[in-house]
Amino acid sequence: MPKKVDANGYQIFEGGSGRKEGQKLKPYLVMQCLLKKTDESHVLAAEDIISYLQETCGIDAERRSIYRDIREINKAYLMLEEGIDIYAAEEMLENDKTRRLIIYDTIKKGFRVNTARRQFKxxxxxxxxxxxxxxxxxxxxxxxxxxxxxxxxxxxxxxxxxxxxxxLTDRVKTNNEQVLDNLNSIDIAMSKTKNGKEHTPEKISFKYLKYTIQDINKPIERRNGERYIVSPYRLLISDGNYYLLGFDDDKQAMRTYRIDRMKDVKRIGAPREGAEAAKAIEISKYSQQCFSMFGGETTRVRVQFENELLDTMIDRFGKSGVQYAYVDAEHFEITAQIRVSDMFFSWVCGFGKRAKIVYPERIIDEFAAFLDGIKSIYKVDSNL
Known part of the structure; x- marks a missing residue:
């Protein structure tokens, strides 16, 4: 049955008494208005709140009712925050005004949300x-x-x-709009419970993308679109990128995959494989050992650096699991477990003469061969 409203906008109840339409909503709307429009630099007078209610919400209000609503908001807030009844809330607010969610700023002459009472700073x-x-x-x-x-x-x-x-800062961002969907599918696949019931972690399949110089704006599918089959184990973040650490069916080894380069992720129902290989990886050190998440044989490597690079090394490797040693007045060295790859060698190259691999000999020889390979493409033909 439609509500009856008199000429002044008041709802008509039995017995002839009435009140304006929407009054039950008003305290909530007042609170939302103050949460959205006020802070330490911006306040609202009672007249501003009344105008907001009338113009935006279509609800009439009077100054006294705004004051009353704010008192009720503060009581309700404290009751929920402290788990107390209305009488205890009234007493607490009377004795300590700083506990109020909505306060009156005497300098700016208006109401605002108490910054200390917001959920987040x-x-x-x-x-x-x-x-x-x-x-x-x-x-x-x-x-x-x-x-x-x-x-x-x-x-x-x-x-x-x-x-x-x-x-203000220009940033490199992925164009893949499936990232959050991919993450959700992977999370479900790894979960040991699903919809409140026991769930066996399962494999996933997906297509993996790469860029080509023919069109750098449109990545293509690797392996001509053949789907990768992977047992997912961990999600990792490194250098602003999200990676899946999983056991690859084809390679029968642990591999990392960029989440934003995965397409059409599906759960396939088959139980995961590679539990032993996954267990052998110490996740807390994995990102420390890998460079740009490229794999490689884990080797204990010692590298010498100039002293001015110490902060950079601590940022990269941290302090635990890595040995830092004094060499001389100008140099120090670190010893760490490194997954040696071309990306690691490229990283060392970036420091030029300020960095030098000093152990083991095998890695030194591999690095020298890596440098020779780079030099070979810059050799000048003497006949030219």
Whole structure:
């Protein structure tokens, strides 16, 4: 049955009494308005809140009712936060005004959300947004959508500032819009429970992409579109990229795969293989040992560096599981377990004469051969 409303907009109840339409919604709308539009630099007077309710929500309000709503909001907030009843909340608010969610700013002459009572600090939200924007594996539009979710915890003005600051840096982003779907499928495949029931971790299949110089904007499928079959074990993040560490059916070995280069990930129902190979990998050191997530034989390697590179090495390797040693007044050396690959050699090359592999001899010889291979493509024909 439709509600009866009088000429002044009040709902008519039995007995002739009435009230304005939408009054039960008003406290919630007042709270949302203040959460979105106020912060330490921006306040709203009671008249501003009344205008918002009328113009945006179609709800009439009076100044006294706004004050009453704010008191009720503060009580409800404290009851939920502290797990106390209404009487204890009233007493606590009376004795300690800093516990209020909504406060009156006597300097700016208006109401605003108490910064200390927001769920997250502004710097925390800024950091989370920056992490989303800097993740190479998240497609640009998807990153914007996720950041919109993150900044929902601060005022609109603060949210706009965070978006603007984060976009100031040009970033390399994937064009693959399937990344989050891929992650969800992989997570389910690795899970030991599904829908509250026991689940046997299973293999996945997918197509793997690569770029070609013919069209760098459109990656193509490796192996002519043949699907990879992999037993997934761990998800890893390195240098802003997301990787799957899994046991490859074809190679019968542990391999890493870029999540943003995986296409059409499917669970195939077959139980995982490679449990022993996965167990042999110490995940906490895997990223430390690998360079750009390229595999290779794990070897204990000693490299000498100039002292000014010490901070760089600590950033790269950390402090645990790596030996740092004094050499002389100008040099130090590190000894670490390294998965030796061309990417490792390229990394060493990047430091020029400031870095030198000193052990073992076999790796020194391999590095020298690597350098000879580079030199060979720059040899000048004496007949020219």
């Amino acid at each position: 502004l710097k925390e939200i800024r950091l989370l947004a920056e992490c989303v924007y800097s993740a190479k594996f998240i497609e640009k539009r998807e990153a914007s959508r996720l950041v919109d979710i993150v900044v929902d915890s601060v005022s609109e003005t603060q949210a706009d500032t965070i978006r603007h600051e984060a976009y």
